Amino acid sequence: MNAKSENWFGQDVQPGEAISTELVISESYSSRDVAIPIRVRRATKPGPTVFVTAALHGDELNGTGAIRSMLADPSWELKAGTLLMVPVLNVLGFERHSRYLPDRRDLNRCFPGNSTGSMASRLAQVIFDSIVRRCDYGIDLHTAAVRRTNFPNARADLDNPTCLKLAEAFGSGIILHGKGPKGSFRREATAAGCPTIVVEGGEVWKVESSVADCMLRGVFNVLKTLKMMDGETDVPDHQAIIKQTKWIRAERGGFMSMHVSPGDSVFKGQTIASNSNLLTEEHSRLEAPFSGIVIGMTTLPAVQPGEPVVHIGRLANPKVARQHDEHVATDEIQRTALEHLATNIQVTEPTEAIES
Structure with a gap:
């Protein structure tokens, strides 16, 4: 058994324990904390630490629906490692039904961030230092931009063998090669030693059950591949790269x-x-x-x-x-x-x- 306690966002989490917590990322105009809700789940056995995030663009909610399904489902068990589930990463955009932060900046172009920069840069640094730098792998769930829709697909730097492994394990059937734009979450996370893939599917402002189901299955596939869950993966024999x-x-x-x-x-x-x-x-x-x-x-x-x-x-x-x-x-x-x-x-x- 992994008997060592871990501190996540100011709370001690014991092996086999799951807690609901939050990461304070900024302050509002009224000086109140702006915080990201996070579920931390630890297994009794040691293993990788993985984050699953959604709504980095605040209007892209299919991933939010997938993570909420994970949170509401008591039937699956984490066998090893630590899992961070973040239904909404960009809470300020989410509350305005917007892709962007209130200052119109795209948070997904501001990583790894800067503690003395713009609001977006400061938010990015808190997220990057508090989550990404403490994780071994990442899955970031997105949709198409406004007025567009995407068939579910995984996107990764396929020149990175670990990213390729994660993308194939997800099992979307379609894998797009690319590092991601400069300053993007997945590009900078991968460069910092936390191989991260992006999954795109559906459109903004809604949770489409069929897309959320694809995302949910894919997350479980990755966790099974990393030996963090028991069971066989459900991955196609051939995937289009x-x-x-x-x-x-x-x-x-x-x-x-x-x-x-x-x-x-x-x-x-x-x-x-x-x-x-x-x-x-x-x-x-x-x-x-x-x-x-x-x-x-x-x-x-x-x-x-x-x-x-x-x-x-x-x-x-x-x-x-x-x-x-x-x-x-x-x-x-x-x-x-x-x-x-x-x-x-x-x-x-x-x-x-x-x-x-």
Whole structure:
């Protein structure tokens, strides 16, 4: 047994104990504490320390729903290590239903922070020093930005073997390679020795059950892979690893008709969206520039020239697209996500009479 007590945010946590606590990150205009609620759960056996965070962008709530499901479910047991569950990391943005902090800064571009900098930098340093620097691994749950939706996917620096292991263990079926922007939570955490992955899925301002279920299963998969939970992982035999993505942008203004859904595989030259005026006189279409998988898309049907419409991840091998389609078709959670996300947009078959 790991008999040593650990102090988390001013409270001693014994082996086998779980506590609800909070991390004070700032003060309000009335001098009251601004704090992040955190659940710390320790197993009786020693093991890794892992954080699972959500709502780093305060309007991205699918991860919040997934973590709350973990907190409300008494059926799972932590066998080794310590787990930090943070349903809302950016409480100031969350309380305003906003991606950003009150000063319009993006907290996810301010890490590892600065104790004498802006409010965002100061918040970032407290979070980084108090959570990231004390953890061995991290999982950060996100959604698409406002007016967009994403099919669940993991994002990681695949040049880092540990990040690759975590991304594959999560089992989303789609893995995007990238270090993340400078100052982003996952990039700076990984650089500081805490390999961290990001998972994106769904859209802002809601908890979509199908997306939250994907995230919840993925978190459990990672904990099982790290030997922190018992049980077999539920991971596809083949996962699509994507190293290049492209937003396909509108060429004309007008009303879009979508011909693909988030999570669909597409082939080069396939019509993915068409564009018409309000009297349905079609005058433009968008084609896939390469074969790949639809990572995400706009949820706004009206566009102007240059606005992003469909986000495609490039696949070098069409065989991977077939494997992805087969996995989604046979996996109930991902199939449900595909069907659900398709209801957020109107998907139709392309017509023949389109002027490019």
